[in-house]
Amino acid sequence: MGELPPSADNIVALDTARSAPQEALDKAMSKSGCGASSCGSSAGPEGMDPETWAKVKDHPCYSEEAHHYFARMHVAVAPACNIQCNYCNRKYDCSNESRPGVVSERLSPEDAARKVLAVAREVPQLSVLGIAGPGDAAFDWKKTRATFDLVSKSLPDIKLCLSSNGLSIPDHLDELVDMRVDHVTLTINALDPEIAAKIYPWVYFKGRRHTGIAGARILLERQMEALEGLVARGILVKVNSVMIPGINDAHLREVNKVVKAKGAFLHNIMPLISDPAHGTHFGLTGQRGPTTAELNALQDACSDGANLMRHCRQCRADAVGLLGEDRGQEFTLDKLPEVIEDDPETRQLYREWVASEREDRRAAARAAEESLAPQEAPVLIAVATKGGGRVNAHFGHVTEFQVYAAEAGAVRFVGHRRVDNYCLGGHGDSDRLDEIIRVLDGVPVVLCSRIGDAPREKLAAAGIDVVDAYAQDYIETAVAAAARDRAQAQASRRA
Template sequence: MSEAKDRSKHPCFNKETSGSCGRVHLPVAPGCNIQCNYCNRKYDCVNESRPGVTSAILPPDKAVEYLDEVLKKEPRITVVGIAGPGDPMAEAEKTIATIERINAKYPDMLYCLSSNGLALPEHVDRLVELGVTHVTVTMNAVDPEIGAKIYSWVRVGKVVYRGVDGARILLERQLESIRLLKARGVTVKVNSIVIPGVNDHHLAEVARVAAELGADIQNLIPLHPTADTPFADRGEPSKELIHELRATNGETILQMTHCRRCRADAVGLLCSDRSSEFIPTLNRLACGSDKTARPYVAVASREGLLVNMHLGETPGFQIWAPQGKGARMIEERAASEIGCGPDRWHRLAEILHDCSLVLVEAAGKQPKQVLGEHGITVMECSGMIHDIATDYFQGADITRYKTRTHKAGCAGMGAGCG
């Protein structure tokens, strides 16, 4: 790890620099290996600011280009972070590939990531080699009985654990992560969500354990009740409770008091966020990541004029290609046979091998993730096919076509769904 890096320039870990040093979060890791009862990873919610929210998923090979664009307009950026929208270590290959690319061009930049800790231990050495200086581990309980009330499931490899067993495995990995990080000189922050009636009475113990492990700072984050989650109807903790907990825990470990509950695509100073300004750039790079090798757009449509079919229900796709300054439909292809599990979507990726974008009315999380692994972006949208395809091929901002309707998140079996 480079000793030349000035760690004081991380605004989340140092309140004194939060008004002069900025951060950019790169949303390259959509998948997650646990399901928290307060979390709904909703990718397209422009007006909402909380962890797990982003306007688009950025391919690792576009990370440097995106950072270049950000730094042109906001040169005060000192930190590159990866905070999801899932868990960076659940998508370790993408996360590490992103940091490798950024590090090659911007070696003096501070690098950080935020993780639940489940898959973190096996990657600590490589992260330190790449110059990661700051890591946040979200640890909401140090008692598996309490943790079991917070997590629906925990997935290790292909095995899904629930209840106390899942919470115990997660806690063991979190404790190991902090030990390993501190042994290698990484600055560690422990995030703890304050959930009234669940863990608010227990957070002093979390602070004690974190301090004993050598963690540098704790961030107590008030629960933000989120629709379509088990904790949707649970009240947000009062300001008085947060103040009391910070005062108590502050006797054990330094407390962060300036958290902004950043989005997974946050950009700018903590006090002056510019995320919305960079959404068009993020979407352009996300959607246009592979137009040379994949020159076409696939469309799910009932009658051939509008984007109006669900990805999992369409019997086939129109294939559109650029034509001059417009677009035209060149052929139709049958969809993969209806089935369950990721194999169906891997087969569809083969069918749409020359398409960089799929336009659908709606789609599940699993097919979006699987197709994304093949370099194919799935966009939920509505409108005239010709208009959307033309704008896409011309490099225009197509985010205005995105579907803004509310959708429920998945808190199911932990195996992914279509």
């Protein structure tokens, strides 16, 4: 969902949502054209114990459902790192580049706390503060701890989480519990030291730099100690793994099984980003990233292991907003007001509205899924959305499509596909449309709120039907209806 206007009008709009949810939703989104995203387990309250559900229900990275409604924020307070990854280069900075380790400004704990307060005031969807570097949050511990302490005092309703390679986590397990940090992401790319040595050139531990297999072995042992220690203390753990073709791709199935056995809540298998322009070792040496098909095949092969997160956006270390959007440039230090007052009432009212909206959407989704008849194969349908779990974005404005599979009795989220928005200054870009068609390969149906005649015709010529008849409907309802329409049309043609 987009930004809510920071005024008393929010309360009116959100209160109205109880009787007219889409009208209020449109008002709430009026300042944003960015796409939403998703992150986390697809299970709802009926699929987990109440304590766990309370932890994940508003966390966009741990609940697939929550990513439609809630925003996260990362503050770049931890620049120091204790390992080197062949896919990382923290020196590179571009405000238009979205990938881990990239930041536009590094913050002191005091500046970070002030920035979080400003974002919370302007973005009532904010539910989570994370520290994800640009180095390692557990290694640069004093800054991480100071930031969390300051934010906890001013914004006790915001969840705290951090990302780490795990090397230093065992030193801070009890502190994390005391600080109310109940979500930690560990990056675990291998279990075999020989494979890990191809990913990590060195590891800094206990005052020494360790290289090769010896360094890798130290890192892997500490990662397992971290995972086990966090789980034992009731902290939810998401494991990130970077899929690197020819190095660890075949091995990640074993990683998935082991982290499940050790209690990880989610496993997020991400594609390697290896553009040479980023200056990473893998980028400069020609190591390719996986194709979408390769990534999906690996994720599917892990379906009997740890629960998979398929909606990750590989966020910057200073990302702000819904998954899939980044509003960080709106909140640089030079743009913050002198005086910032918190507005917890608007955040609470928004969360109450989300709770009501979720119930309505779940009921609609169940009814829609029950209407789906058996098909020869699942049909993939791309959705243009700007949040709220609805088909509510103009085709030409989206920078990503969310892809769903419709099959007998189920509509399931399977991933997202990033694109450059087709419309530029009111005019369509033909080159961008060609690229969108390429990105949507294998997806025969697109749902959006509006589309022009010219792009609709060009997509149809490429075998992609664009449907705007379900604008503002819930995604699951629209996907199920589009799948039924397609099946009926195919049956008519065969007859």
